[in-house]
Amino acid sequence: MDTKDLKIVVSGDICIDLLQWKTEPKDKSPSNWRNHTNMNVIAKGGGALLLSGLVDLAIEGSVISPQIEDLDAPIPKKLLRSTSELELFPKTIGEKNKDKVYRVKSFLGYTGPSTGDPKLLPIINDDVDADVVIIDDENNGFSSNKDFWPLAIKSTEKSPLVIYKMNNPIEFSDLWKQVEKYHIKNTVVIIGGDDLRSKGVNISKSLSWEKTALDFIWQINNNPNIAFIAKCHHLVIPFGIEGAIYYRNDGVSQSQLYFLPNEFEGGFIKEAQGKIYGLTSCFVAGLTRSIVSGKLKNEELSKSIGKGIREGIVSAQKYFIYGFGENIEEFTFPNPAIFTEEKDDFIYKENIQDVLIRNSDNPDCQSCWYIIKDQNSSNLTEIAYDIVKNGEKSALKFIPIATFGKLKAVDRAEIEAYRSIKNLMTEYVSAKKTEHPLCISVFGTPGSGKSFGVTEVASSIAPEIIEKLDFNLSQFQSVGNLITAFHKVRDISLTGKVPLVFFDEFDSAFDGKLGWLKHFLAPMQDGAFREGDAIHPIGKAIFVFAGGTSITFKEFCGENIEDEGEHKEFLSQFQNAKGPDFVSRLRGYVNILGPNQTDEQWDQLFVIRRAMLLRSLLERKTPHLINERGEAQIDSGVLRALLKVPKYKHESRSMEAILEMSMLNNARKWEQSHLPSKEQLTLHVDEEQFLRNLMHDTFFSEKIEKLAMAIHYNDIILCDDRNMETLSYLKAWEELNNEIKNSIRDQVRHIPNALHKINYEVISVKEKPDVINFTEKEVNILAEYEHKRWSLVKKEAGWKHGNILDAKKKIHPSLVSWDSLPSEFQNNIIENIKSWPYILSNSNLTIERLKYLCKCEAVL
CATH class of the missing domain: 1.10.490 (Globin-like)
Incomplete structure (x- = not known):
């Protein structure tokens, strides 16, 4: 990139990052100290110094910035310092990859002056005619000290393009007032999602991209605490290194979501990989690279920002992967390769998708927004056909998809529910001290996969320590059976494992409607059960209450009863059965959405769920029908009938039964002649509707002439x-x-x-x-x-x-x-x-x- 005609200034808060790590002696040495664990320390430029170095690499040119000539020299006391302990971590997660790089094990804290703000550094060769000004505002004194601001920012007559990285969004800072008054039209503000949340901005995390995006829209439109940034003409909110939102406001606001379909916020960095600082700075450098390139081409700023968000996400992920290298003292940090595209890269800009966020205050309109619908020009039925024929990876390449072990979900409602449960389980399993079991409930029709879904979520967290137990309360004859079950749970807990206990049909009758609920209240609250005069602690355990008579959580609580008299009667019975007390002890719930449509108006992704289930069944039970290119060999009429039939009488079990009853052992393609007889189909579907869909193509073909x-x-x-x-x-x-x-x-x-x-x-x-x-x-x-x-x-x-x-x-x-x-x-x-x-x-x-x-x- 030829930037010799552009003047780019970078400045902001200054920090020196002290990195320390341990090394063990390799050979015996005559010096005693060499035979012991060594503590190594090295200094790196942080804050605006790190950002300027990253920008310099990104644009492949020199920038005007503060400088420290020798980081090996004694560091002035008034300069802010941060200290981090490093350790070798896997470069990437996977059995085949044995490479390790240094990353942060723990941030040990800051060291600064005993009084006053930390020392700042002047910009070397600052220029009032700078074309681009990049600011790193960490709220450590720079924003209130005008003496160190770039000349182009202090000027009221210049109009540089400003890229403002804001760590702590404050409306009344001197620097923001200056930018807002004189430069707001040409300013791109970058604020991390967690930085917004720290200010009390309620934006969900790690549930679904739709939920995060719509939460942001509501907050930017209604939260008075961030009303000042709603005035930004260009605002970029990175959410981890997996996505970002670009908010534009040139009189009419519009927001675009950029995201990785196979990841969620915080999902790229695994716990076993350590941490690293400077991710947002690297994102800003990648964003700057595109903006500067666009400026050289006279490209519209909004277009350059869109490209830059992709650049920033890719660069930040590569920055994390490289870390501090295998040998800190020999490794070039930051690595210039983070801003170059190689043929063997694990991620490309094209992997990052974008979609316009719905800007509606209608809660119904918001709750039904699905990226899968907006992102694909095909209708849902065509997408479903593609899933079965070519597999999810091909058909859903650009659509958010969540994976929990063998479970895959594309329905936003399911993704949000499963991820919220996963978050609860992760926190519970990792907690050192727990006082009672983690209690969640799961609802769905028989055959919808209640046990499978929650089990896969739990297995994706800690399969080595979670052990599953199943109890069907409809088969219990007395409270003594429940006591016996609790003993089995306790036995597993005492071994150091975490029992995942399914209490199936917990809502079945026992000495009256919902009679089992009262017997769970004490164990759920106190983490112990009573047997005679003895009280036994249960230990760490996850209780999963699977509904048998209620299909949804709302139905269990009676929220879907419209008749006032019936609702009043239900509440009376629910209270007598200790229903409210039971619900208050739950920490989450999931409504499992099987292959049947749950609501004609709102549930349209049922055809996608059917397609994913059918593809999974084909891969597991009839792999010989999948050719070497991954294409399923299935007649279009059979496929249409399986996807379009109004209802499966026994949910996923019926779909599986139809497959198993078809004569496919020696078949090369699932033809209509392989299907079971009408009498057998009647057990699982409306055979007239099924056959009508089966013959649809034939009906139409006969009438083509x-x-x-x-x-x-x-x-x-x-x-x-x-x-x-x-x-x-x-x-x-x-x-x-x-x-x-x-x-x-x-x-x-x-x-x-x-x-x-x-x-x-x-x-x-x-x-x-x-x-x-x-x-x-x-x-x-x-x-x-x-x-x-x-x-x-x-x-x-x-x-x-x-x-x-x-x-x-x-x-x-x-x-x-x-x-x-x-x-x-x-x-x-x-x-x-x-x-x-x-x-x-x-x-x-x-x-x-x-x-x-x-x-x-x-x-x-």
Whole structure:
């Protein structure tokens, strides 16, 4: 990058980072001290010194900044110092990788002057005409000491591009007032997500990217404590080194989420890998690299910031991986390689996805926002087909996906619930002292996978110390059975392991409705159970209460009862059964969403859950149906029926049963003929609906010729006399050549795909259906799609654009973009589209709207 014509200034709070680490003697030495553990110490530039060094590497040029010539010389007492203890940690997590690098084991604290602010350093060769000013404000005195501010910032007449890294957002600091008054339009503010949270800004962490993003939107719009940063024209909030939000406000606010689909905030750095300081500084350096590059190209600042966020995330992750190297004294820190892209890098900028965040105060609209819907131009059914056929890695490459052992989830509600449970379990297992069991509840229909889900979450935390126990309370005959169960739990706890105890059907009747609840209150609260006069401590344990009669937590608590009288009666019974006391002792719950749709209005990701379950079943039970390219060999009709059938009578067990009952042992492809009989299907699905979906393609294929003829004759009616000579295909169907017939047939075959673009699907019915009318916007979308499809077919067949139609030379005047297509030709396509509902209706094919994630998506 040629930055010789740009003046870039970096300044801010100064810190000297003292790194200390132990080394053991390798050989016997005559000097006694060499035969003992050695404590090594080295000084590195921190704060603005580290940031300036990172920026210097990122832009491959020199920057104007404060400097310390010799860090080996005695450090002035008034300079702020931090001390960290280093240790060798795995470079990356994995059995194959044995490489280790030094990272921080623990931060030991700061050493500063006994009175007053730490010493600051002047900018060497500062220039009032600086093009870019980068500030590292750690709230250690720089923001209030004008003598050390860059000249370009102090000037009221200059307009440098300001990149302001703010550690402690304070509205009334002198530096912020100066920037806000004179430079705010050209300022990019960077504040870490945890720095915002430390100011009481309630933004969730490590649940889902949707939740984090929407929490930020609510806070920036409503929290008076950060109202001042809502005025920023450009605000970047890194969330760990896995994602960031870019907030713009040039009169109308807009926010963009950047994220790694296979990670969540804090997930990249594992506990066994140690820590490192300077991650946000490295992010800022990567961001600066893109902004400076864009400035040299006169690129729009917002575009450069978007690229820079990707640069920053990648650079920060590489910075962490390299750490302080295998040999601190020989390793170049920071490593210049963090800002260069190599072919064997573990992460690329293209891995980082972005999506516009919904800016709505409607809680329903917020709760139904799914990145999977906004991020993919295909509808959910197409994504589901892709998952089964090609696997999750291929189909969900750009979609947030959470993995807990063998469990994978893409549904935001499940991801948030599972991660909240995982966070609780992680804290509980790592706690040195616990007074009572960790109690959570899990609900779902039979066969939805309640036990599997929570077990996989627990196993992903500490499989070596967690041991599972299962008890079904509906099979217990007396309280004595429960006492026996508690003894088994205690026995495992005494071995040093943590029992994961499933109390299945805990909500079953026992001496009345919810009769078991009162017997759990003391063990849940006190961590002990009574047997006669003896009291036995349970020890560390995780109690999982799996519902048998209640499908959701709300149902268990009676929150879904709308009738006032019924609700009052339920509450009375619930209180008598000690339900509120039981709920107060729970620390979390999960509603397991199986392959069935739980709510027609809000639960549209059920088809994705089905697809992931089906793909998993195929991989585990019939791996011979997956070819070497990872493609599942399954008939499209079978796939459609399995994904689109309204309901599985026994949830995932039914889907598994259909697979096991099909004759697939020696099959190369799951054909329709391999499916079980109607009588067997009846046990698990509505066989009429299943078979109707199974034969959908056949129904439509049988009518292609009739539909093609109808479209052709409709075109003849629509065209006027002046087009008769140029449109030579306007003749009887029988007189058309095969090329034209096939072109019209091809259009018919793509009608279902086209309708998917506006959230419709074609369904075969017994009687002639009513005709629907498309909206103007829907018609325009379909017309543009159809023109693009036709143009691609023509170009692949060798046709080119020309002013005059010539079939022999394969020249066509309509081979232009939709916007460049003359209005008369656009109108012909539009009128053709408008005829589709009538033509389909005459063939007993109805057009039905796909389900929506939200009412706000229903209007195009």
